[in-house]
Amino acid sequence: MSNDSEYAIDVTGLTKSFSDQIAVDHVSLKVRRGEVFGFLGPNGSGKTTTIRMLCGLLSPEDGSGTCLGFDIMRESTEIQKRVGYMTQKFSLYEDLTIEENLLFVCRMYQMDNLKERVAAALSSLGLYDRRKQLAGALSGGWKQRLALVACMIHEPELLLLDEPTAGVDPKARRSFWDEIHEMAAKGITVLVSTHYMDEAERCHRLAYLSNGKLLAQGTGPELIKLSGLHTWRIEGENLTDVQMILSKASAVETMAPFGARIRASGTDEKALEKAVIEAASSPDVAVEKVPPGLEDVFIHFSNSAGVPIQ
Amino acid sequence: MKKFPISLSRILGLVRKEFIQLKRDRLTVAMLLGIPFMQMVLFGFAINSDPKLLSTAVIQADSGPLVRSYLTALENTGYFSFNYHLDRVEDVEELFLEGKILFAITIPEDFERALIRGERPEVLIEADATDPVVTARATSAAMQVNFLALNHDLKGPLAHLRPIPPPVELRIHRRYNPENITHYNTIPGLLGIILTMTTVMITAITLARERERGTLENLFAMPVHPFEVMSGKIIPFIMGASFQAFLVLVAARFIFEVPILGDLWLLSLALIIFITVNLSVGFTLSTIATNQLQAMQMGMFFFLPSILLSGFLFPFSGMPKWAQWIGEILPLTHFVRIVKSIFLKSAEFGDIKMHLLNLLIILVITATISLKRYKATLD
Numbered sequence: 001m002s003n004d005s006e007y008a009i010d011v012t013g014l015t016k017s018f019s020d021q022i023a024v025d026h027v028s029l030k031v032r033r034g035e036v037f038g039f040l041g042p043n044g045s046g047k048t049t050t051i052r053m054l055c056g057l058l059s060p061e062d063g064s065g066t067c068l069g070f071d072i073m074r075e076s077t078e079i080q081k082r083v084g085y086m087t088q089k090f091s092l093y094e095d096l097t098i099e100e101n102l103l104f105v106c107r108m109y110q111m112d113n114l115k116e117r118v119a120a121a122l123s124s125l126g127l128y129d130r131r132k133q134l135a136g137a138l139s140g141g142w143k144q145r146l147a148l149v150a151c152m153i154h155e156p157e158l159l160l161l162d163e164p165t166a167g168v169d170p171k172a173r174r175s176f177w178d179e180i181h182e183m184a185a186k187g188i189t190v191l192v193s194t195h196y197m198d199e200a201e202r203c204h205r206l207a208y209l210s211n212g213k214l215l216a217q218g219t220g221p222e223l224i225k226l227s228g229l230h231t232w233r234i235e236g237e238n239l240t241d242v243q244m245i246l247s248k249a250s251a252v253e254t255m256a257p258f259g260a261r262i263r264a265s266g267t268d269e270k271a272l273e274k275a276v277i278e279a280a281s282s283p284d285v286a287v288e289k290v291p292p293g294l295e296d297v298f299i300h301f302s303n304s305a306g307v308p309i310q
Numbered sequence: 311m312k313k314f315p316i317s318l319s320r321i322l323g324l325v326r327k328e329f330i331q332l333k334r335d336r337l338t339v340a341m342l343l344g345i346p347f348m349q350m351v352l353f354g355f356a357i358n359s360d361p362k363l364l365s366t367a368v369i370q371a372d373s374g375p376l377v378r379s380y381l382t383a384l385e386n387t388g389y390f391s392f393n394y395h396l397d398r399v400e401d402v403e404e405l406f407l408e409g410k411i412l413f414a415i416t417i418p419e420d421f422e423r424a425l426i427r428g429e430r431p432e433v434l435i436e437a438d439a440t441d442p443v444v445t446a447r448a449t450s451a452a453m454q455v456n457f458l459a460l461n462h463d464l465k466g467p468l469a470h471l472r473p474i475p476p477p478v479e480l481r482i483h484r485r486y487n488p489e490n491i492t493h494y495n496t497i498p499g500l501l502g503i504i505l506t507m508t509t510v511m512i513t514a515i516t517l518a519r520e521r522e523r524g525t526l527e528n529l530f531a532m533p534v535h536p537f538e539v540m541s542g543k544i545i546p547f548i549m550g551a552s553f554q555a556f557l558v559l560v561a562a563r564f565i566f567e568v569p570i571l572g573d574l575w576l577l578s579l580a581l582i583i584f585i586t587v588n589l590s591v592g593f594t595l596s597t598i599a600t601n602q603l604q605a606m607q608m609g610m611f612f613f614l615p616s617i618l619l620s621g622f623l624f625p626f627s628g629m630p631k632w633a634q635w636i637g638e639i640l641p642l643t644h645f646v647r648i649v650k651s652i653f654l655k656s657a658e659f660g661d662i663k664m665h666l667l668n669l670l671i672i673l674v675i676t677a678t679i680s681l682k683r684y685k686a687t688l689d
Contacts, residue, residue: 056531089527091523092528094523109532
């Protein structure tokens with residue numbers, strides 16, 4: 001049986017390289033039971049590799065720790081029985097029907113009451129009437145939901161979701177996240193990797209990975225504070241000139257134009273303020289200091305990658 | 311409709327892109343260059359439809375100078391290689407069943423005395439006619455020799471003994487296939503070819519398909535043992551291939567009327583082992599290939615030498631040593647020998663145990679490689 005330690009995932013120094021290229025470099029993670037933990041970072045930063053090591057798909061070269069109380073090096077079978085893993089790419093059988101896929105997954109986990117279990121899953125999914133349809137015929141959003149149901153059918157204690165909402169429309173994404181929070185409320189731990197900032201904001205805690213290194217972990221406000229970032233919002237009609245000037249200012253470390261609005265951020269509070277006020281001297285341009293958002297923070301993290309902030 | 315002019319620069323752009331892709335797809339390049347090369351080497355050097363130096367046993371009950379001269383004449387045709395010199399006629403049987411000889415020549419006692427008396431002594435050439443192509447030329451060469459062999463020796467007072475008719479009565483005994491029916495040879499071999507083609511190709515694809523579609527990752531994340539996955543993949547194909555073999559056997563027996571003289575249980579045992587070996591080879595290819603196309607291409611590289619070097623299409627004994635060595639590595643070679651022996655020679659377990667053992671060795675090697683490779687698939 002899994003023990004009742006505070007953490008669902010507690011690993012230190014996880015390392016993995018592929019042909020001399022370090023994919024994951026001494027990553028340490030602590031994920032509490034029943035929390036929704038966001039895993040962020042640019043493409044190729046090692047998120048998928050880390051998740052694969054957590055569920056025993058890859059064996060770490062170095063590092064130690066536990067997943068649901070089981071040793072990740074020696075007890076991967078026990079971990080696999082209690083973990084649901086949803087791959088980035090749809091990985092159910094497209095040439096099996098929805099029902100056949102779910103039955104297959106149940107059989108692999110040696111579940112009992114196959115028929116009832118699958119029927120219940122199909123009903124909750126709202127796909128009971130379409131159960132005889134080939135999984136390959138489903139649209140992207142439905143495939144996503146089916147994959148989620150499939151990786152939950154054996155009632156795992158921990159869900160590892162690798163970019164589950166990539167390419168899914170906003171409405172489907174929102175209901176997907178409602179489901180994630182329902183599960184967390186039931187005590188299931190969810191580790192989810194994502195690129196979407198609105199999703200990051202719906203996580204209890206976050207970790208940011210870049211070039212295989214863990215740059216920061218904590219709650220959203222903690223990360224914002226940790227970044228030491230300050231942000232100014234500039235609003236006005238014609239901001240092209242302002243943007244030109246700001247892009248040359250060294251105090252402005254990241255800048256994001258949004259049509260009639262610019263967000264400029266930097267770590268040097270004084271210098272940033274001076275640069276912004278100088279650039280926006282025209283009377284029809286309004287400036288205001290605002291709290292940095294997660295997006296500003298993450299762009300900042302990716303720009304200053306390689307320097308761990310902790 | 312608006313005219314859409316063909317543009318040479320666009321065509322060149324496409325050609326260029328195609329070359330870049332081809333350069334990165336090494337297996338396709340290997341197919342383009344490797345298959346013709348393989349075919350040229352195999353057809354050009356390895357395959358010989360007029361095989362020489364066929365393994366022969368001699369049972370010589372007389373050893374006079376005329377006997378030696380007669381045997382030398384036979385050897386000089388180039389078709390016979392006297393590998394075994396036997397004292398007892400009984401030993402011939404075993405050598406035939408094990409496939410170690412294709413001919414046995416028996417010179418009777420008192421050959422020379424009978425010859426000189428003009429009694430036309432009888433020389434017996436027994437041929438393993440399971441593959442009539444191999445033995446036909448050699449036997450006709452022996453007939454020629456029979457007319458001329460002793461002309462040189464029979465001179466002076468003996469000159470009146472010169473032909474016609476020849477001084478020696480040559481009897482040729484075509485064993486196992488007295489009527490020289492070619493499909494007695496091809497149908498049993500075809501059983502092996504069909505099984506190789508389907509089993510190796512299909513299993514090679516199956517794991518590669520899971521990898522290509524990404525379903526393998528999901529499978530690996532579940533608490534499933536590699537051995538379970540391998541068994542789950544192979545068992546359906548053992549059943550399918552067994553059914554296929556059954557159909558071929560029924561057709562062989564009732565449509566082509568090839569005699570099945572040996573024990574059907576022994577044949578079934580050999581079939582199961584052969585099918586498993588092939589599936590294991592296919593699974594090994596499957597662990598190496600990253601997608602289905604690659605798996606198919608690798609299957610081709612395995613299939614081509616299997617057809618050409620197994621002794622199915624072309625006589626094994628006619629191939630040079632290096633080609634025979636390659637042939638010995640291929641499961642089909644051993645299976646063709648087993649099946650022909652059981653079909654036509656009613657061979658028993660003892661006669662084919664070496665070939666079965668060879669198949670098992672190939673099985674152990676490929677299964678070890680595939681399980682090792684399979685474990686490392688995601689890492």
